[in-house]
Amino acid sequence: MAHKKGAGSSRNGRESHSKRLGIKIFGGQPAIAGNIIVRQRGTKHNPGLNVGIGKDHTLFALIAGNVVFKKKADNRSYVSVIPFEVAPVAEDAAPAPTVKAEAKAVKVAAPVAEVEVAEEAPKAKKAPKAKKEEAADTEEAAAE
Numbered sequence: 001m002a003h004k005k006g007a008g009s010s011r012n013g014r015e016s017h018s019k020r021l022g023i024k025i026f027g028g029q030p031a032i033a034g035n036i037i038v039r040q041r042g043t044k045h046n047p048g049l050n051v052g053i054g055k056d057h058t059l060f061a062l063i064a065g066n067v068v069f070k071k072k073a074d075n076r077s078y079v080s081v082i083p084f085e086v087a088p089v090a091e092d093a094a095p096a097p098t099v100k101a102e103a104k105a106v107k108v109a110a111p112v113a114e115v116e117v118a119e120e121a122p123k124a125k126k127a128p129k130a131k132k133e134e135a136a137d138t139e140e141a142a143a144e
Helices: 130-143
Strands: 036-039 045-047 051-053 059-061 065-071 077-083
Touching: 036 077, 045 051, 051 077
Parallel strands: 045 077
Antiparallel strands: 036 059, 051 059, 065 077
């Protein structure tokens, strides 16, 4: 057994805490006023309509609505919030499936006449394993 207590390394335990950056509410999702949409360093995404920007470049919703991400002609990403009254809801935007009145007729195939199967040719017999036996015989003959 060790007669001294093991010491921990002083090189451990120095990792920085994660900053939890990134998009918090994605395009098409609803946001209420004050919700953080994007946490970022610098303006990777710029504020558009109804979006404010904090001193740490955090983008947040100024009104309730659906979030929209767009790239404009200057090739910058802009984040906007479109009010619920104006924006179509994702469920309403998709066309309703139409129900067909008539079911498709199923065609029934006519019974197929049985075809006579030709008899298979007889299979060739396997060649006897003579090599091993011959080798054993030659060894016995040589031993005598």
